[in-house]
Every structure is written in structure tokens, then in C-alpha cells.
Amino acid sequence: MSSYSSIYLTAEHLAFRDSVARFVDEQIIPNINQWEEDGRLPPSLYKQAAELGLFGMGYPEELGGYEADPFYKVLSTIEIARAGSGGLLANLFTQDIAIPPLVLDKQHPLRESVCTAVLTGEQRAALAITEPSGGSDVANIQTRAKLDGDHYVINGSKTFITSGMDADWYTVAVRTGGGGAAGVSLILVPRDAPGFTRTPLKKMGWWCSDTATLYFDDCRVPVANRIGPENAGFPFIMQNFNSERLGLAAQAWGLANTVFEEALDWAQQRQTFGKPIIHHQVVRHKLTDMRARLDATRAYLFEVTWLIAENKAKPADLAQLKNQCTDLIEYIAPEAVQILGGAGYMRETKAERVFRETKVLSIGGGTREIMNELAARQHGWL
Ligand SMILES: Cc1cc2nc3c(=O)[nH]c(=O)nc-3n(C[C@H](O)[C@H](O)[C@H](O)COP(=O)(O)OP(=O)(O)OC[C@H]3O[C@@H](n4cnc5c(N)ncnc54)[C@H](O)[C@@H]3O)c2cc1C
Structure with missing residues (x-):
């Protein structure tokens, strides 16, 4: 279970995070390596996730959703990222980038049937x-x-x-x-x-x-x-991108934190020259630099999440946040692999998998370059 706290988080947020953490520990972590090798998730997982409330957050009640501020989405994403698989998040939550336009079209004849089927995990x-x-x-x-x-x-x-x-x-x-x-x-x-x-x-x-x-x-x-x-599809697409970018930012932070924890644990266990490698100054300073950047980026992630909750976030905030978080993982993942040494190159470690998943985060949902372009234009610099 994650242990961070924040002035933004209420007792309800933390209770929800705990219930997601139990689900991740019991249902996901023991199986994720096999699912990655299989190239798919078991169909039962979608229904389990829906029952836990992972799919309905923030969607209208008449479609099977419930009211939830964006912190719920961010916290659950970070918790699921403890399994060290971005593919799991991409697969499990594809509907979050697919159905928001349909939810907004209240006259659509398929709105209720499709959204309900998707939010209950029956369909994708x-x-x-x-x-x-x-x-x-x-x-x-x-x-x-x-x-x-x-x-x-x-x-x-x-x-x-x-x-x-x-x-x-x-x-x-x-x-x-x-x-x-x-x-x-x-x-x-x-x-x-x-x-x-x-x-x-x-x-x-x-x-x-x-x-x-x-x-x-x-x-x-x-x-x-x-x-x-x-x-009139273009504004729907642009609006959609904003929530996708928050999800990708949270995913990048969560995965980076996960491989940091793996590297820290390894550094405390692994012995070279008669002592745990964390006793070599270079290794512990590397870990301190990683922790500092993780903590600073989480503060920014939560600040932007709060702006979204308050309806004050601009697309530039989401674009810059996405780049901050994807830059973070591109720095943390290789460092984690380095601290794990040969083990970091082997299939059984989270660092190996997350290292392979870094680039997709600065490409999907709008590339790093396009994020900067969008932010610069919105700031009115051109
Ligand atoms: C695993 C994965 C899953 C994906 N899932 C989906 C999905 O579900 N649905 C979906 O629709 N798409 C999806 N995508 C696509 C993703 O959104 C695109 O790859 C991304 O938007 C970039 O488009 P492109 O690959 O065609 O690159 P291009 O647009 O061809 O860009 C190539 C390079 O040129 C740079 N570039 C382009 N224009 C500019 C510019 N004006 N200034 C500076 N640099 C520029 C880009 O930043 C990039 O580095 C997915 C991609 C991946 C890898």
C-alpha cells in the first residue's frame, strides 16, 4: 500500500485508496507477470474492477457511475501502478478515453445501453x-x-x-x-x-x-x-485529451514510484564489497535524487488535480504536467534498472518492464513536443 499523505486528501480518499490497494495485492500482483506474457487480461477482471468502483467514478449515476472528484482517479491509478504494468492500466481503463464523448451526448440512442454495459465491465x-x-x-x-x-x-x-x-x-x-x-x-x-x-x-x-x-x-x-x-467532433476530442493526460501523468508517477521502491529495497538487501550497496555513497545519493524528484512531481500532480476539481485547470496545465511526469519516469526507470544491475535487465523485475514502458507515455495521448506546443500557444507566447 502507498504511504504518502497530502493536505488535499480526505479520510474518504484514503479509505478508497486502501480498498484499491487490497484489490491490487490480492488480485493483480500475484498474476500480472502471467497476464503480461499472455498479452491479455482475464475477462473476469473487468467486472471485479467495476464492482470495486474503479470504472464508475465521475460518471453520471443514471449510467452506473457515481460522483467522485479527480483525486479518486489519480489515487487508484497510482495504487494499481504498484503492480508495475502500464499495460494493465491502459487495457483496464480504455473506456475512460472512449466513452466520455458519448456520455456528453445526452440524446444519443445508444448512450444508456453502451455506457452502462461498459461501466459495469460487461463490454469494452x-x-x-x-x-x-x-x-x-x-x-x-x-x-x-x-x-x-x-x-x-x-x-x-x-x-x-x-x-x-x-x-x-x-x-x-x-x-x-x-x-x-x-x-x-x-x-x-x-x-x-x-x-x-x-x-x-x-x-x-x-x-x-x-x-x-x-x-x-x-x-x-x-x-x-x-x-x-x-x-462538431473536434471539441469533444480535445476535451477528452485532458482527462487522458491526467491519467497518463498519474500512471507515469505511479510507475516511477514503484520502481524507485523496488530499487530502494534492492539497495538495502544487495551486498557488494561486504556491505549493502546503499552503503556506497553513489547509490544512496542516486536514490535521494530520485526521491526528491518524485516528491516534487507528486506535489505538482496533486496541485493540478486540485485545479481540475475546482474547474480551474487549463489545457496548458495538463500538457505541462504530462511532460513533467513522463520526464520523471524517463529519468527514474533507467536509474532503477542500473541500481538493480543484471536483475534489472531480467523479466521478473518491475524495473525491466517499466523501462520498456517509458517511451509510450511521452508519445501516447499527445507527444512531448505537441504538449509543449500546446502549452506555449495557450500561454499566448506566439
Ligand atoms: C501503445 C500505444 C497506444 C496508443 N493508443 C491509442 C489509442 O487508443 N487511440 C488513438 O487514437 N491513438 C493511440 N495511440 C497513438 C498516439 O496517440 C500517437 O502515436 C501520437 O499521438 C503520435 O502520433 P504519431 O505516432 O502518428 O506521430 P507523428 O504525429 O507522426 O509524430 C512523429 C514525431 O514528430 C513530432 N512532431 C509532429 N508534429 C510536430 C510539431 N508540430 N512540432 C514538433 N514536433 C512534432 C512528434 O512529437 C513525434 O516525435 C497510441 C500509441 C501507442 C504507441
Whole structure:
């Protein structure tokens, strides 16, 4: 269980963190190595997570959710990260990047059935924005949806899509109008839509999270499946990115803290030259530097979480926080592997897995460069 405290955390927050910690200790940590090797999570895990309240936090009650400030999300992410697998977080919480636009569209005929099925862990949902031609320039997507009577006919492809093989529903960004952001719509596509196929991708890390390329070849979807008004998808996508970035920041901090703890424990046990390696000044100073940066970054993470809770956070805050946390893990993970020595290169340590998972965090959900660009523009520096 994590032991940090903060002026922002109430007794309710800490009680929730404890219940998540027990779930992680009992259900996840004993199995995660096998799930990573299997490349998937057991179907029962989604229902267990939903029952614990991990899926419903912050969603409307009528859809199976409950009121919860963003600290609940951050604390549970950090707690689950103690298993040392970002793939677990990416897979388990894909719906958090997929269904928020649908939740906002209160007139959508599938809103209640799909959101309820997803938030109870019965079904899964994915978000499909990125295309083979590029992910950073979201306003320039090429996948096109043309009206044909009461259907859209979709043609194009999406790639690097988390839960792309296994999802039941896909929130897909398509071009319904002219060029640029003003021509983008979101459409909810079921996995069995005619003309919709998928192929799996192999990757450096996040092994227990499936990633896929999606193909739409004259794929027919009812017009009623469109989320929000036609050509109004871009603001939904941008709003969505903000909560995704908070999740990725918390994930980066949690994983960095986990491998720090593993390295500290190792440094206290491992003996060289007749003493534990923490008694070598270089090693303990390395650990002190790591701890200082972890503590400073957590203060920033909680400060921005509080700004979100108060409705005061700007997209620049989320962009800068994401970079701060992903820079942190890119510094901490290699240092942890170094302290573990050869063991840090072996499959059984958390440091080995987290080391392979660092880069995805500064690429997914908007790259490090795009985060800086977004923040600089929002500050009005240009
Ligand atoms: C494991 C994984 C899971 C993912 N899951 C999903 C998902 O579920 N759904 C989804 O839609 N996408 C997903 N993505 C895609 C991810 O969001 C994109 O990879 C990311 O947005 C970058 O797009 P790209 O890979 O096409 O890189 P590009 O956009 O081609 O960029 C390549 C490089 O150029 C830099 N660059 C681009 N433009 C600029 C600029 N203006 N200024 C400076 N530098 C620039 C980028 O920072 C980057 O370093 C996932 C990616 C990975 C790796």
C-alpha cells in the first residue's frame, strides 16, 4: 500500500485508496507477470474492477457511475501502478478515453445501453483517432464518412489503437465535412459493423494491452450512431485529451514510484564489497535524487488535480504536467534498472518492464513536443 499523505486528501480518499490497494495485492500482483506474457487480461477482471468502483467514478449515476472528484482517479491509478504494468492500466481503463464523448451526448440512442454495459465491465470500448498518416495533426485526419441515406459509409484506417482487437464499441474520428478541425465528426462503431476489420500490432511494452490497426472498407453505420452534431467532433476530442493526460501523468508517477521502491529495497538487501550497496555513497545519493524528484512531481500532480476539481485547470496545465511526469519516469526507470544491475535487465523485475514502458507515455495521448506546443500557444507566447 502507498504511504504518502497530502493536505488535499480526505479520510474518504484514503479509505478508497486502501480498498484499491487490497484489490491490487490480492488480485493483480500475484498474476500480472502471467497476464503480461499472455498479452491479455482475464475477462473476469473487468467486472471485479467495476464492482470495486474503479470504472464508475465521475460518471453520471443514471449510467452506473457515481460522483467522485479527480483525486479518486489519480489515487487508484497510482495504487494499481504498484503492480508495475502500464499495460494493465491502459487495457483496464480504455473506456475512460472512449466513452466520455458519448456520455456528453445526452440524446444519443445508444448512450444508456453502451455506457452502462461498459461501466459495469460487461463490454469494452476503444478510442480511434490516430491514422497511419499521423497522430499529432488531429485536425488533418483522412478517414472519411459519406452520407448514404440513413447510413454513413466509412473508408480509411486507424492505427496504434488501444484495445483495438478486443473492444465491443469504437469511438471513431472521421471526416464528414471539409478540411481542418471543422470537418471532423465522431461516430460510434460496433465491432460487428459490416466492412470493419482489425489486425493486431506487436510492441515494445504494454504487453497485456492489445493494440491494433483498424480498417474501414465501405463500413456502414447508422447516422444515429454519430456522437454530437455533424462536424462538431473536434471539441469533444480535445476535451477528452485532458482527462487522458491526467491519467497518463498519474500512471507515469505511479510507475516511477514503484520502481524507485523496488530499487530502494534492492539497495538495502544487495551486498557488494561486504556491505549493502546503499552503503556506497553513489547509490544512496542516486536514490535521494530520485526521491526528491518524485516528491516534487507528486506535489505538482496533486496541485493540478486540485485545479481540475475546482474547474480551474487549463489545457496548458495538463500538457505541462504530462511532460513533467513522463520526464520523471524517463529519468527514474533507467536509474532503477542500473541500481538493480543484471536483475534489472531480467523479466521478473518491475524495473525491466517499466523501462520498456517509458517511451509510450511521452508519445501516447499527445507527444512531448505537441504538449509543449500546446502549452506555449495557450500561454499566448506566439
Ligand atoms: C501503445 C500505444 C497506444 C496508443 N493508443 C491509442 C489509442 O487508443 N487511440 C488513438 O487514437 N491513438 C493511440 N495511440 C497513438 C498516439 O496517440 C500517437 O502515436 C501520437 O499521438 C503520435 O502520433 P504519431 O505516432 O502518428 O506521430 P507523428 O504525429 O507522426 O509524430 C512523429 C514525431 O514528430 C513530432 N512532431 C509532429 N508534429 C510536430 C510539431 N508540430 N512540432 C514538433 N514536433 C512534432 C512528434 O512529437 C513525434 O516525435 C497510441 C500509441 C501507442 C504507441
